[in-house]
Amino acid sequence: MRWIERVAPGVVAARNLGVSLTSAPICVFVDDDVEIRDRHFLASHAAAYGDASIGAVCGRELPPGASVDSGRTQGLRVEGVGRTEALLAFDRGSSVPAEVAVFSTCNGSVRREAFLAVGGFDEQFTGASYGDDADLALRLADAGWVVRFDPRPCLVHLMSPAGGLRLSDPANRYRERERALSGWLFALRHAQGALRWRLVYGWV
Numbered sequence: 001m002r003w004i005e006r007v008a009p010g011v012v013a014a015r016n017l018g019v020s021l022t023s024a025p026i027c028v029f030v031d032d033d034v035e036i037r038d039r040h041f042l043a044s045h046a047a048a049y050g051d052a053s054i055g056a057v058c059g060r061e062l063p064p065g066a067s068v069d070s071g072r073t074q075g076l077r078v079e080g081v082g083r084t085e086a087l088l089a090f091d092r093g094s095s096v097p098a099e100v101a102v103f104s105t106c107n108g109s110v111r112r113e114a115f116l117a118v119g120g121f122d123e124q125f126t127g128a129s130y131g132d133d134a135d136l137a138l139r140l141a142d143a144g145w146v147v148r149f150d151p152r153p154c155l156v157h158l159m160s161p162a163g164g165l166r167l168s169d170p171a172n173r174y175r176e177r178e179r180a181l182s183g184w185l186f187a188l189r190h191a192q193g194a195l196r197w198r199l200v201y202g203w204v
Helices: 011-020 041-047 083-089 112-117 132-142 176-190 193-203
Strands: 026-030 054-062 107-111 146-157
Touching: 011 026, 011 112, 026 041, 026 112, 041 054, 041 146, 054 112, 054 132, 083 132, 083 193, 107 112, 107 132, 107 146, 132 146, 132 176, 176 193
Parallel strands: 054 146
Antiparallel strands: 026 107, 054 107
8 A cells, every 4th residue: 555645635636646656457436434345346346347448437336324235226217318417317326237427436446548548537626626527437438438337346435424525524624615616617518508507506
């Protein structure tokens, strides 16, 4: 294990730095408030890259107390809706594999080659940023990489009220303004028409 300390805090730049410092072909991201019960978690991520066209994989996230065998299935038919809308509405707790460009740094992996080819996470998403992972998924898809949901790499997201990017944490240096700016950036870049204004209303 190698511990790297950055002078300026920031998850987006830190993830980019982490990828730049490794030579591993597949990089896995998890949140700081997760519980991984499966000893084969990393192997499950690696196994999802059997096809050379796959650039990134989003794993399954369960809420505290949930069982892996809960049988939760995806309610949204991703066919027939826009790619951005499918990503935003997707249930990452689903137990069903799906062909949808969805990604989350709570439980996601990326082919290093693909990550570097699109410039990694966009560091215009700063501070309490939300949307940098979704932005990466859509840019990977635009570049011709397959980004898919695979429920086999599964973890429990504990949703801790403190730490990370939680704005409810009094010790957090991040601000709502940063999240709003990230929302604007994502909406202007990836959404059009009614979806853009729904994002602006609900996020910004």
